[in-house]
Amino acid sequence: MSSKTEHMESEDKLANALKELEALKLENAKLREQLSGEKALDAELPMSLEEFSRYGRQMIVEDTKGIQGQIKLRDAKVLVIGAGGLGCPCLPYLAGAGVGHIGIVDNDTVETSNLHRQILHNSSKVGMLKCESAKKVLQKLNPHVSITTYPVRLGYSNAFGIFEGYDIVLDCTDTPLTRYLISDVAVCLGMTVVSASGLGTEGQLSILNFQGIGPCYRCFYPTPPPPNAVSSCQEGGVIGPCIGLVGVMMAVETLKIIMEIYTSDNFQPFLMQYAGFPQQTLRTFKMRGKKQACLCCGDQPTITRASITSGSINYELFCGKRNYNVCSPEERMTVEEFEADYWKNSGLDYILLDVRPHHHYEISHLPNTFNLTVKELRDMDGDFAKLRSKIPPVSKEKEVLVMCRHGNDSQLATRLLKDQFKIRNVRDIKGGFFKYIDNVNPSLPKY
Amino acid sequence: MVNVKVEFLGGLDAIFEKQRTYKLNVEGPDGSTVTVGDLIDYIVQNMIKNDKDKEVFIENDTIRPGILTLINDTDWELEGEKEYVLEDGDIVSFTSTLHGG
Numbered sequence: 001m002s003s004k005t006e007h008m009e010s011e012d013k014l015a016n017a018l019k020e021l022e023a024l025k026l027e028n029a030k031l032r033e034q035l036s037g038e039k040a041l042d043a044e045l046p047m048s049l050e051e052f053s054r055y056g057r058q059m060i061v062e063d064t065k066g067i068q069g070q071i072k073l074r075d076a077k078v079l080v081i082g083a084g085g086l087g088c089p090c091l092p093y094l095a096g097a098g099v100g101h102i103g104i105v106d107n108d109t110v111e112t113s114n115l116h117r118q119i120l121h122n123s124s125k126v127g128m129l130k131c132e133s134a135k136k137v138l139q140k141l142n143p144h145v146s147i148t149t150y151p152v153r154l155g156y157s158n159a160f161g162i163f164e165g166y167d168i169v170l171d172c173t174d175t176p177l178t179r180y181l182i183s184d185v186a187v188c189l190g191m192t193v194v195s196a197s198g199l200g201t202e203g204q205l206s207i208l209n210f211q212g213i214g215p216c217y218r219c220f221y222p223t224p225p226p227p228n229a230v231s232s233c234q235e236g237g238v239i240g241p242c243i244g245l246v247g248v249m250m251a252v253e254t255l256k257i258i259m260e261i262y263t264s265d266n267f268q269p270f271l272m273q274y275a276g277f278p279q280q281t282l283r284t285f286k287m288r289g290k291k292q293a294c295l296c297c298g299d300q301p302t303i304t305r306a307s308i309t310s311g312s313i314n315y316e317l318f319c320g321k322r323n324y325n326v327c328s329p330e331e332r333m334t335v336e337e338f339e340a341d342y343w344k345n346s347g348l349d350y351i352l353l354d355v356r357p358h359h360h361y362e363i364s365h366l367p368n369t370f371n372l373t374v375k376e377l378r379d380m381d382g383d384f385a386k387l388r389s390k391i392p393p394v395s396k397e398k399e400v401l402v403m404c405r406h407g408n409d410s411q412l413a414t415r416l417l418k419d420q421f422k423i424r425n426v427r428d429i430k431g432g433f434f435k436y437i438d439n440v441n442p443s444l445p446k447y
Numbered sequence: 448m449v450n451v452k453v454e455f456l457g458g459l460d461a462i463f464e465k466q467r468t469y470k471l472n473v474e475g476p477d478g479s480t481v482t483v484g485d486l487i488d489y490i491v492q493n494m495i496k497n498d499k500d501k502e503v504f505i506e507n508d509t510i511r512p513g514i515l516t517l518i519n520d521t522d523w524e525l526e527g528e529k530e531y532v533l534e535d536g537d538i539v540s541f542t543s544t545l546h547g548g
Contacts, residue, residue, distance in 0.1 A: 225513025
């Protein structure tokens with residue numbers, strides 16, 4: 001190729017480049033114009049164009065009343081207490097729907113045993129505060145939502161400070177004590193409560209103190225259940241999607257409250273009961289209204305802001321506690337003593353009784369142990385023949401060691417074996433099978 | 448004599464041989480009407496096999512706190528509680544309150 005043609009080609013290239021530059025300049029100016037026009041339009045819109053597309057699919061559901069409903073969601077302030085089995089499935093739907101302000105109260109940290117149901121957390125977050133773990137996920141899901149975390153244990157002294165400023169409170173907690181406290185504080189502040197619970201394969205859901213007119217938790221349950229009738233997820237177990245469904249239903253109820261689907265005219269007190277097994281069923285029970293004699297929301301309340309914050313409403317006393325402290329120090333031994341003096345000492349003749357439920361025992365247990373629950377022991381009414389039919393080598397002189405999951409039931413069983421069956425030498429292994437795994441033999445499966 | 452269905456929910460089936468629903472024929476004490484109170488007596492006397500389980504269901508002669516009683520899916524407080532006179536086909540449900548979360 002000659003140098004002349006080379007020169008001509010480079011001139012052509014330059015001219016083309018200049019043309020392209022002009023075109024780009026023009027396009028740029030057009031885009032600027034468009035953008036400033038959009039901005040002007042944006043200023044008149046209630047939310048950004050991004051939010052229009054984000055919430056479009058729910059705004060076009062007629063029941064939401066479109067933008068009107070969306071603005072209500074944006075202005076709503078919802079407090080979620082508990083970021084566990086109920087809070088986790090509920091929260092992303094609230095954030096996703098554009099609930100503007102969400103508070104999360106939880107002082108627990110993520111444990112591996114939570115992950116099958118607490119779906120905002122994951123394996124890399126074990127040990128992290130649940131409220132912070134939840135916040136991370138929700139902020140990524142919807143950056144338009146402002147999230148406040150409260151890594152504290154809810155109590156009578158801090159509840160009012162946390163609740164104030166929110167419109168609706170979601171009770172995703174797991175004890176009667178917090179359920180009464182949340183309801184009482186919400187009644188004092190005129191807040192509506194979406195309250196749910198779950199255990200095993202079942203769940204329950206209700207709206208309490210709706211606009212200050214509905215019944216409160218105390219109207220439904222003026223007297224707390226006896227503490228031994230209360231079971232936790234840790235104790236009774238829970239199927240992830242069963243409690244998850246109830247958490248998702250809480251989100252549905254919350255959206256309906258915010259969008260004013262429920263009104264003081266149409267609201268009827270209810271309790272929904274979900275069962276996952278054997279066939280899934282969902283029932284809605286029609287419930288009593290506010291009770292005039294209710295100590296909290298009735299005509300002459302004694303449970304008031306002043307009586308709660310002063311601590312004169314004693315929730316611990318009201319709800320009671322199971323008393324497991326029924327063994328003297330001589331009747332108990334540590335897992336280390338058990339290991340050194342008994343388990344490793346093959347010459348000894350003793351009986352090791354594991355009193356966990358049979359389906360727990362089947363998951364993992366020590367070899368050469370017997371398995372009878374406290375209930376089964378109690379039902380024998382001290383009849384030694386019945387005990388021997390289950391534990392053939394037992395006698396009143398034989399040494400018996402008792403173990404359970406965490407060291408509570410084993411104390412009750414120790415008492416029964418000594419007092420009812422008159423076995424002289426019975427001792428409880430403190431902290432139970434799990435403590436033994438933690439301190440002595442971590443190679444055993446802990447569930 | 449009245450034919451009713453009873454249900455034990457929220458884990459209460461544990462004291463009823465793990466069966467959630469039962470169809471019952473209940474005779475009233477005076478042979479004519481049968482109230483929910485009579486039904487509860489019948490359940491306690493005939494259906495709770497283990498005497499020690501009775502306190503799970505009944506306390507101070509009424510349903511234990513923490514158990515809701517529903518008559519045809521309605522809170523029994525709205526239906527006259529124990530005085531409600533049962534009719535053939537009625538469904539009486541007992542559900543233990545759940546606390547887990």
